[in-house]
Amino acid sequence: MISPDKKEQIEEAKNIFSAYLEKKALRKTNERFLILDEIYSRTDHFEAESLYNDILKKNFNISRATVYNTLELLISCDLIKKHQFGKNLAQYEKSYGYKQHDHIICVDCKKVVEFCDPRIQQIKSMMGELLNFKITHHSLNMYGVCGSCQKKREMAEAQRKEEPINKKKTEKQTI
Amino acid sequence: MISPDKKEQIEEAKNIFSAYLEKKALRKTNERFLILDEIYSRTDHFEAESLYNDILKKNFNISRATVYNTLELLISCDLIKKHQFGKNLAQYEKSYGYKQHDHIICVDCKKVVEFCDPRIQQIKSMMGELLNFKITHHSLNMYGVCGSCQKKREMAEAQRKEEPINKKKTEKQTI
DNA sequence: ATCCCTGCAAAGGGTTTGCAGACGC
DNA sequence: GCGTCTGCAAACCCTTTGCAGGGAT
Numbered sequence: 277m278i279s280p281d282k283k284e285q286i287e288e289a290k291n292i293f294s295a296y297l298e299k300k301a302l303r304k305t306n307e308r309f310l311i312l313d314e315i316y317s318r319t320d321h322f323e324a325e326s327l328y329n330d331i332l333k334k335n336f337n338i339s340r341a342t343v344y345n346t347l348e349l350l351i352s353c354d355l356i357k358k359h360q361f362g363k364n365l366a367q368y369e370k371s372y373g374y375k376q377h378d379h380i381i382c383v384d385c386k387k388v389v390e391f392c393d394p395r396i397q398q399i400k401s402m403m404g405e406l407l408n409f410k411i412t413h414h415s416l417n418m419y420g421v422c423g424s425c426q427k428k429r430e431m432a433e434a435q436r437k438e439e440p441i442n443k444k445k446t447e448k449q450t451i
Numbered sequence: 452m453i454s455p456d457k458k459e460q461i462e463e464a465k466n467i468f469s470a471y472l473e474k475k476a477l478r479k480t481n482e483r484f485l486i487l488d489e490i491y492s493r494t495d496h497f498e499a500e501s502l503y504n505d506i507l508k509k510n511f512n513i514s515r516a517t518v519y520n521t522l523e524l525l526i527s528c529d530l531i532k533k534h535q536f537g538k539n540l541a542q543y544e545k546s547y548g549y550k551q552h553d554h555i556i557c558v559d560c561k562k563v564v565e566f567c568d569p570r571i572q573q574i575k576s577m578m579g580e581l582l583n584f585k586i587t588h589h590s591l592n593m594y595g596v597c598g599s600c601q602k603k604r605e606m607a608e609a610q611r612k613e614e615p616i617n618k619k620k621t622e623k624q625t626i
Numbered sequence: 627a628t629c630c631c632t633g634c635a636a637a638g639g640g641t642t643t644g645c646a647g648a649c650g651c
Numbered sequence: 652g653c654g655t656c657t658g659c660a661a662a663c664c665c666t667t668t669g670c671a672g673g674g675a676t
Contacts, residue, residue: 303630303675325665339633344666364539364640365665380584391578395570400593403566409555411595418575420586478650478655500640514658519641539665540640 286316289355289372296353307338311346315356321367321388361388361417378416384425461491464530464547471528482513486521490531496542496563536563536592553591559600 293312297304314331328343347368350356357371361381377390396416404411421429468487472479489506503518522543525531532546536556552565571591579586596604
């Protein structure tokens with residue numbers, strides 16, 4: 277999922293953003309490009325707050341309001357995507373130069389893995405036609421336990437059997 | 452999606468909940484069964500707040516804390532499912548007696564339509580195996596414009612062309 | 627010069643938490 | 652009677668909003 281030359285990708289993203297702002301008669305402020313730059317220098321998914329903090333760390337003065345405002349603009353011109361992985365906390369990821377994909381999330385360690393499957397596209401177009409919807413986008417998340425967390429669970433289970441002390445309390449904890 | 456005899460379904464749901472509480476050594480309080488009853492008497496999706504309000508309307512004294520607590524329990528024993536359709540607002544639906552399905556949401560009127568597609572199951576098991584995840588559940592939401600909102604959009608567009616007054620302002624509103 | 631965009635801080639809305647009293651077991 | 656659940660209200664967290672000043676066009 278990593279592009280060969282990140283620098284060029286950032287430049288291209290800036291061009292797209294610039295064209296978008298022009299088309300919509302919005303202003304090209306330093307803050308907006310600073311945020312785009314920070315996002316495209318990152319890897320993986322991020323939250324609004326960590327983006328904000330990392331920009332502060334670099335001694336740029338910027339406000340949360342501007343971060344949220346700019347994220348909204350970047351979503352509009354398809355330079356980033358917004359996700360909600362179950363909790364009430366939005367996560368974002370850059371999307372220019374990355375192909376369409378979906379996510380598997382580990383319910384224990386919260387790790388996010390990406391995957392592609394062409395059948396999603398088929399379902400999308402078939403269901404759109406069937407139900408007379410003009411589908412614009414979708415979100416498919418699978419939740420489960422990743423390999424290493426499966427092992428951890430097995431070990432914890434084995435230990436529980438070894439020491440059946442305080443039986444009632446242990447039972448309750450497996451809610 | 453409507454069951455032939457709702458009453459029986461509610462009874463069955465209560466039995467499942469009762470057995471679950473027993474197994475986990477949790478208490479069978481009136482509040483918990485009251486909430487379950489209210490949920491299974493409803494149709495479609497609902498939010499925690501409207502559930503809470505509707506119970507208050509029936510002159511039962513209950514607190515939000517208990518509603519949220521009980522919703523959590525009902526999720527654990529698979530009697531309801533929790534969804535996040537994009538916003539920071541959880542929606543729930545009863546799940547006992549209803550077959551697995553996914554959702555299409557209209558981005559204009561927020562209408563939610565359900566659909567089934569067996570290919571999801573295939574993708575689930577294939578990706579689980581491929582990435583070594585024990586998949587427990589998933590969430591697939593498609594977003595788009597429903598039939599009637601498509602018409603509304605077309606009409607609005609036609610009107611816009613008829614009266615090209617205040618051109619610049621109209622342009623900006625299409626963000 | 628205009629007026630959109632920014633930073634700041636406070637408000638907002640859904641959800642969670644802490645505590646004292648109530649009640650299922 | 653013990654210990655969990657409840658109701659209440661405050662706290663919490665992420666996000667949005669209002670406002671006055673500043674900068675892009």
